[in-house]
Each structure stands twice: as C-alpha cells, then as structure tokens.
Amino acid sequence: MGLLEDKVVPGREERIKASMAYGGSACGLVKADKICLRNQERTFAQAGLCQLLPTLGMLASLPDTAIIVHGAIGCASTGFGANIGSRLRHVQMGRTAIKDTIWISTNLSESEVVHGGEQRLEDTIYETYEELKPKSIVVLQTCAPSIIGDDLHSVIDRVREKLDIPILASTCEGFKTKIWATGYDVAFHAIVHGYIENDKEGRPPRKEGRKEGEKPLVNIINLASVGLTDENEIKRILNSIGIEVNIGPNFASREDIRRMTQADLTVSICPTHDDYFVDYLNKEYGIPFVLRDMPIGLENTKNWLLDIASKVGLQKEAEKFIEEETKKTLKAVEKYTPYLKGKKVFLSAGEFRALVTGLLIQELGMEVTGLRAYHHDYFGDEFYTKLVKAQDGKDFVVDIANFQPFELMNILQKVKPDLFIGHVSDNLSAAKLGFPAATIFRIFDYYIGYRGFYEFAKKMTRVLKNPAFNKKLSENVTHPYKNQWYEENPFKYIKIVKSEDNDGDIKEIENSFDFASLKGEI
C-alpha cells in the first residue's frame, strides 16, 4: 500500500481482496477462494452505502473543522446526521457551549458539470476560511467532480500555500469501490496527510524510545461509532494496569493526533476499521501494534488485553486484573443468564463487530444461528472458525451483504431466531417480522470490556422480556416482496462476475445453505 505515495486510496477489494457478496455457511465462507469471493455481485441489489458516509462521519468528528463536500447538493445532505454524533459527544462530555459542525456543499449545478468545478471549490475554501474561521478545513470529493475531471489535489496544493490552517483532502467517490469501509482508509489518509505529512510544522520527529520509569503511552484508535462510554471503559482497563492512553483520531484535536506519532504502541479496537492507520504509524514511526481482537466479550477482552500487556511488559498486572474483573462480571450477570440461556441469535453488523459479539453471546449461553456482515475480508476468518467450534461444530448461515434486506428477510423467515442483534438500520427487517431486536451500536451504551459484557446482558434481557412492539407491528405491516420470494434460495441473485485478471481460474462458490437442517432443532 502506498499510503505516502498514492494520492488516491485503493478500494479494499483491491487492497485486501474484500468481498461484498456471499451466501452460505460459515465453514463454507472460510474455505472459499478470496479472489472468487471478491468477484461475486448481485443481479438484484438494494441501496448500498458509499464511502463518503464513513469518511464524512469520521472527519466531521474533528473539532473546529469545516467540512466542504465538493459535489452536487445532495452529497452534503446528511451533514446534520453526522452533526448529531458530534453534538451528542459534546453533551456526554458535559460541554454546554455546544457548537454545531459546519458542513458546506459546493453545490455543483449543470453549469459546473459542463465547465468544471475547480474554481467553485477553490473559492469555497477561501470564503469558508475567511467567513467561518475554522481551525481546519476538510474537502471531500464526490462522484460528479471526479467524472468531469476536477483535479482536487492541484486545488489543495494551491490553497495549502495560501492558508495557515491544515487542509485535509479526501477522494471518496461512491462509484470507486463497492466496499464502503474503504471510506475509513480515505479518512485516515486525509488525517495523516493534513495533520502530519503536509502540516505547516512538518511531521513530528520519530520518538527515541521510552525513558526509564516512564509509563507506556498507547494509542487507542477510536471509531466515530464507539461512544464515550466505551472509550471510558477502554481507558479504565488500560489505566488499571499502568498504561497511559491517547485516544484518537475521532473527536481528537490536531495536537492529539500529532501526539499519536509519539506512542509506544498502537492498539486497534477493530481491525476492519484501523489497519490502514496502524500500518502507517508502524512503517513511518516504527510503532508496534496490536491489530487482532476487539475487546467485546470476556475471552476477546482477555486476549486483547494480554496481547497489549505482553508488548509493554505488563503481563502480570494484566492477568491479575483480568481474573478479578472476570469474576466480578460473571457474578453480576448471573441474574440475567436464565433469560438468555439457549436463545438462538441472529447477528448483523460490520463483519468484525458481528463476529466478536457472537463470542460474547455464546459466553452468555446463547447460540449463533446466523450472521449477516456488510463485507468480508481475511480479518474475520479466525472468528468464524472460533464461533462454530464454540457451539460444538454447529455451523450457521452467513450472508455477506452491503445491507440487502431482501436477503435478510428471506433468511430470517427460514431461521426464525429468538433474538436479532443488529447495527443501526439493520433491525428494521427483524422488527417487521416480529422478532425481538436490539441494536449492537448506540453511543450511550456500553458494549466493550467488562462493563460492556454486563450492560449487554442486562439490555438483551430487557428486550427479550417484552417484544410487544415488534410483535404487534409485524401483524400490521406489509412487506414489499412477493410471497414466492420467501420460498426461494435467499442467495438466488448472487452471481460471479468474471474479470480480466482471473478469467482462467474462476472457481464456482456455492451460494446456498441447507435450511432444512435447522428445522429439526426448533
């Protein structure tokens, strides 16, 4: 990966052979050829998501920053959605003088589409600087200016010479990649170049190593979707064993982000999210990293923490902490486990989040009966295997889908889980079918670490106790799918697309699951 050389971030299908279409079993997915998986698409598709959204979500979290969305007016229309995230973060932190995020559309109209939009962009940057006095300006390039050939980077080079604040630039056109998680890479790329590589002060020097008696400083890469609650739990865990924490880059200032180059270790809480940035800090600043687990569930939290502790020589402290916390947490959830034991759960979220939550629900005595992940890459393989093993080899259905509720609803009708656990916007399908559903993500909740384990059990118990809202809803709403759809193979519309580089070695992947095998168990 050419993080420093490349101006444009490669799509994840290229960089790590990520796939966005598969339907079958967990075991089948792990065994499938990644190149062939990458080439699967759909002949019927529903609304996707483009990389602009995660990019916008991340970059809008930077304080005192103006976001300029270079494109037609609609691409900036979710700015107020991104603003809700940062507003609530301020509220959580008790900041009363809340300032809303500023976002601006260059509002390209037919005339710019014909004559080019570079001038409009450049003027917008200068006027934003003059009028709104932000501490940084972020530019997001969308589809339309890319197609008409606007040269974002030459505009950015020009304005960087004239303005004394950091200018962050990102090319996040929706048509460039089918894996929208690429948007995280794009945001990291913009942050690295804007605040470190091309910053007026130059890049910070490389740290020479930890001084005698100095506590290890660890970078925690946070996610815009992880709340302050979870961040506080991470901080508590690491501080407890003697680690200093620097959290960023979401919601972090330029100074805090630059300080991330001076850490002793970088810790990811989600490899899907972080690998691009972790790699940068490692290559350019020699900072070792932990990029494997996500501290959700007891076993995952343990592995994650021991991994970190071993890198900074604090194993003993970690082991003692883990033992005490685990005992305390297990005792606390005892009152909830009778409600949870034996329940069949369907999970839906970003792949890594769904998988680690799978281990958590197994620890609470529940079973994974199906999983829908937004995309697939090799980070997940190990966890599919772990999940199947943990339920005595009982395989489950997996749908790799950039949402695609038509597949999900078909699967749910066949699998009939006791509980659906999904990322925001996923729960709607389950709710319409009457299943109890709970979100896997809400920034006021705890999901991570020991507190997360307890709060999760408590919340799932609450959801299972009274599913009346969804149940009544399902009796009173109609679905847009034809009845016969529910009789079909849910993966009917997945196809392999041949591409120039691998026509020769296409291996067919079986996109089906034997649902009949589930029936005996209900």
Place this chain on the structure above:
Amino acid sequence: MSGYIERPRYQCALGGALATLNSVDRAVAIVHSAPGCSSSADSAANVGSGYWGATYCGGRATPSTNILEKEIIFGGESRLKEQIESTFSIIDGDLFAVITGCMTDIIGDDVKSITETFRQQGKNIVVAETGGFKGNSSTGYDLILEAIFTQFTEKGLEKNPRLVNILGLVPSQDVFWRGNLIELRRLLIELGIEVNTFFTPFDNTNSLKTASSAALNIVLSNVHGINAAKAFKETHGTDYISLPFPIGPSATNEFLKEVGKSLGICSNKVDEVIEKEKAWYYSYIHSLTDIYNDLDLQRNAIVIGDANYGYSITRFVSDDLGWIPAYVAITDILEDDQKELIKKQFDSFSHDLRPKLIFEENTSRISKHINEDLSSIESEFDHAISPAFVLGSTLDRPLAAELKAGFWSVSYPIVNRVVTDQGYVGYRGGLRLATEIFSVILGNR
C-alpha cells in the same frame, strides 16, 4: 445562480424525487446511481423530517443499481436493464420509477429507451432523470411528478368539476406534509369538494392514475410544484391556481374563499364552513386567554424556512397570535422572479408588522445578517427584539440560544423531535402550532 451552500436545508433532485416516491404507498423507486446515493438521500429524508423512517420499499430496501467505475467507463445500461427485470421478479408494487443520479446523467445512459421497453410490456414504470446537480428537493419533486403525470396518469378522462389535486407540499422537505394534506382534505371535503392528496399514508397509486379527471390543480406554493402543475396542464389540460400555504384561521379563511371562488361554490356554503371551523379554533384558544395576557406570551418572531413556511408561519404568528415579526429568512435556491413573488406576499403586512426579509441559503449567514442588523439598532439594555422566539429548522437552535430566544423547529431539517401525524395547515394546524409554541415557552415551569 447559486454558489456554495453552507448547511443546506434540502436534498438534491434525486433525494426530492425519492422522498416523493417513498411517500406513495406501493410505489417503488429504482435508483440508477452509485451505491450511497439512495441511502444518503433516504437518511436525510428520514432523520431530517422528524424521523419519518420506514416506508413500504424505501430506505435500505430501495432497489438500486449501485453502479461502479466499470459502468462509468462502459455505460450502465445493461446493469439497469438487469436491475429492472430482477426488481419486477421480486418486488410487489403498483408503480415503479427509475430515477437517476449525477453520474448516470453525466455519462448519458439512455434510461428512457430502456424503461420504454418495459412500458411496452405493459409494466407500470416511469422514468425521470434526477441527477443531483439538476437542483434541490423541490426540483426533484417537480421532475418525478412531471414523469408520473405524463407517463402514468391516464389521458382523456372526463373531468369531474368537484375534484381537485393538491400540489406544492414536497414530502419530507415539508416535514409535516402528511398531517397537512390530511387536514387540507378534511377542510375541502367540508366545502363539498373531492380531493387528491397523493402523498398521505392513506392514498394509493390509483389517485395518481386518475388525477387527470380533476377540474383544478391547487398548488399551495408559489415555488414548489409549479412546474409539475404546468406539465399537468400541458398534458391533461387542467388549469392550476397558486395559493399561499394557509396556517391558522386568518389565512385559512382567505384560502377557502379563494378555492370556493375558483370552483364556483356558493359563498354561503363557504362562509358556513369558515364559521364552524373558526368556532372550533376559538373555543380552544379562548381558554388560553389568561396565560396569553398574564404571562405575556407575545414575542418578537424570527422565522426561518423555505418559501412555503417562511411566509405562512410569519403570517400565522402575526395575524393570529399577535406577535411582532422581526426577521424572516427564506432558504430556498430561488430565481429573481421567484424572490419577487415572495416579497410581494409580505407587502400585505402593515408597516409596523413588516419583518425584515432575508433571502439566504447559507445557515451561518442568516445569523450573521440578523446579528449585524440587531447591533445597528441602538440599545442600552437587551437587544431590540427581546423577548424573541425563533421558528426555524433544528439548524437554527444555536441562533436562538445566542439571542436567549425561545425555539421550536418547524422547517426542514428537524432532528430534535418526532413528527408523525402533526400538521400546521388550517384551523386545527394553527391550533396545534399555538399549543406547541406556548408549551415551549412554559416548558421550564
């Protein structure tokens, strides 16, 4: 011609068309665009209109070609054809509409001829080129309605002299369109008129199909829906009138008289309805007389909204609530002649009650204009318009805080409350708005 826009209060043409389609039960959009366009548009419509949310086949369920670089290079026509075919095989709908995004319009996919082949097979499918750069939500509303009226609505139906179509309330852009349309229908039925509202949860595609039998189109706006009404007139020969969107008794009295005149309804009948509705409104407002006077519920008003809401809310708070309109900001992207039409509406305010009118698309500049103007008014104590109240979008909450003013969100985007069946139109809508505003003022008791 508009330049950049800071914190815009509308979506793009694609977004407006999508929200319009999603507000019609069993209508299904097929979005021919990159992945993300329909999700973004839907999320802006959902969150921004008080959590409108799930529709029949909207949101993440919206069929979309999700085109990528290879379609940009080689064209997206075969992908669109494939998507339309598969949509028909899986989705159960009464009206399908292909709408396009920026990139497919730029590369010039021939979406019309592809859709035409399906129409010739007898499918209920229309097409509108709604590339985002063509305009905002209001443009998208016009474009999709033009497509429906010319490609779906039956031609040559006999006119029903008592039937009207209501246009001009852009779903989601008018956060309260459902409640507003339902109340409008109720009122017009009182006059003995039949009404096509099209976009409430209780309408279906049949009313769009037979809309040409209406004797008149009533466009409740002088900006939104005018082009759709013109296309309708060209295709079906039905005339249209443009009336202000009526909030509260004073405006609604006039509205009913105008409609009555246009349709030749006996003025006694109109007066009878007005008396009955006014009595209903005042029976409730009467009970608030104590608090209005004792607690001094009169305010200086700042109203921020689109061409429909900017005028109508101001009119209501001035004519019915007895407030002093101080500033009104109109946030639409407007041509000069449209601005003139709006200015003219404000001429009806008496000298002392005529607000300062600001045409401004940029959110920060609205507060800048107001603050600059206020600081030019000499005042030894508090600012000249204290006690003030801001009626605008959630985006205007910081302005209200700055002015120590009350605040209530009435124009898009509204993210700080839930909107379901509420509406502000008519007598009942006016009462609702009054109730909400006074509740905000008393909220800290």
